[in-house]
Amino acid sequence: MIRHWAAVEGDLSREHHVTAAExxxxxxxxxxxxIGDLSDQARFPRAWQRTPRRADSPEEIARITGLPAQ
Known part of the structure; x- marks a missing residue:
């Protein structure tokens, strides 16, 4: 999330009128x-979906992909 902080702050300001101080x-x-209430036009959800995830175990891969662990 920190990687996309500009998108987070921009989306919250634009869609919910949240200031940096708030x-x-x-x-x-x-x-x-x-964050969960952001619209389909918000930048952060799209950026988050494109962010690679590190998966070190079969269980983690299964959780991310929805496929059973091998």
Whole structure:
């Protein structure tokens, strides 16, 4: 998420009118609710989907892909 912080901050400002000061003092719960409520036009969800994930175990690969662990 830190990698895409500009998109996060921009999306929250544009869609929810959250200022940087409000974001800095926001609870984790509220932050996650607002992130989860971003529209299809938001930049962060698309950037997050393109972010490679590191998978070190068959269980982690299964969790990411939805396929059973081998």
């Amino acid at each position: 974001l800095a003092s926001m609870s984790t719960r509220r932050f996650l609710v607002l």
